[in-house]
Amino acid sequence: MASAAISTGILSTNNAFAAAHGGDIRAAKSVDEVLKMLGATGATESGDIKIKAPEIAENGAVVPVGITSNIAGTTEITSITAANPTPFAAKYIIGESAVPAVKSRFKMGKTTDVIVVVKAGGKFYTAKANVKVTKGGCGG
Amino acid sequence: MAKSTIKLRTKEKGGKIQVKALITHPMETGIRKNKKTGKKIPAHYITDLEVTANGKPVITAEWSGSISKNPFISFKYAGSKSDSVTLTWKDNTGKSDSLTKKIGEK
Numbered sequence: 250m251a252s253a254a255i256s257t258g259i260l261s262t263n264n265a266f267a268a269a270h271g272g273d274i275r276a277a278k279s280v281d282e283v284l285k286m287l288g289a290t291g292a293t294e295s296g297d298i299k300i301k302a303p304e305i306a307e308n309g310a311v312v313p314v315g316i317t318s319n320i321a322g323t324t325e326i327t328s329i330t331a332a333n334p335t336p337f338a339a340k341y342i343i344g345e346s347a348v349p350a351v352k353s354r355f356k357m358g359k360t361t362d363v364i365v366v367v368k369a370g371g372k373f374y375t376a377k378a379n380v381k382v383t384k385g386g387c388g389g
Numbered sequence: 390m391a392k393s394t395i396k397l398r399t400k401e402k403g404g405k406i407q408v409k410a411l412i413t414h415p416m417e418t419g420i421r422k423n424k425k426t427g428k429k430i431p432a433h434y435i436t437d438l439e440v441t442a443n444g445k446p447v448i449t450a451e452w453s454g455s456i457s458k459n460p461f462i463s464f465k466y467a468g469s470k471s472d473s474v475t476l477t478w479k480d481n482t483g484k485s486d487s488l489t490k491k492i493g494e495k
Contacts, residue, residue, distance in 0.1 A: 274451075274453075275436070275453040275454070310457060310458065311457045311458070312457070313461075330455050333455050334418075334420055335418070335420075335453060335454060335455065336455070337453050337455065338452075338453055338455035338456060339450055339451065339452050339453065339455070339456055340450065340451040341448055341449070341450045341451075342446075342448065342449040342450070342451075343448060344445070344446045344447045344448055344449070344466070346442070346445070346447055346466045346467045346468060347447045347448050347464060347465070347466040347467075348405065348464065348465040348466060348467070350464060350465065351448070351450075351462065351463070351464045352461075352462065352463040352464065353456065353457075353460060353461060353462045353463070354456065354457035354460060354461050355455055355456060355457060356416075356418070356454070356455050356456065356457050356458075357455075
């Protein structure tokens with residue numbers, strides 16, 4: 250089956266990923282733990298990372314977040330939802346041809362900081378944005 | 390063939406290809422409980438996603454349960470109208486799906 254061949258291909262990258270981080274980053278329980286696994290502790294704060302997220306999200310199950318890195322040589326963009334039980338949300342490895350800007354939708358259990366870590370030229374940069382999540386859906 | 394879980398749209402503008410994709414997937418975190426039985430719903434989310442253009446990697450993503458249900462992703466890359474874009478995903482239960490489209494193909 251064609252799909253089986255494809256999945257083994259991805260599986261090997263996944264194993265390399267786990268090995269590179271010395272553990273399962275998805276199971277990490279705190280932001281510090283995630284940063285440690287990324288090797289990004291002490292990342293420099295940067296104004297060149299733009300996070301486009303709603304200030305108030307009525308529905309925490311679907312929060313659109315756009316991340317743009319204006320740092321030259323960006324190779325990785327990681328986003329962390331600080332207040333979630335497992336804060337690691339997504340890591341994007343940006344290929345040579347790709348523009349270092351990704352939009353996707355996140356889940357947020359409650360009001361949280363969205364922390365973005367960008368790897369460029371072997372160095373780590375970070376920025377954050379706060380998203381208020383109102384559960385009742387009445388925007389209050 | 391069953392309907393693909395992937396919806397893929399691409400558009401060329403000024404040498405950049407805009408890629409938008411929507412994937413049908415429950416993205417269960419493994420933390421949520423079934424209200425009726427009180428049992429935890431097992432984790433079921435996409436862990437890896439790869440987008441290639443003409444077989445060359447453009448973006449690789451590692452996702453977790455913190456990504457919303459039926460995930461959406463959008464980004465741009467420098468490419469040409471003749472490219473064909475492939476999106477492949479794999480989840481934590483070993484399921485996977487893949488779809489290839491030419492630029493602008495609906």
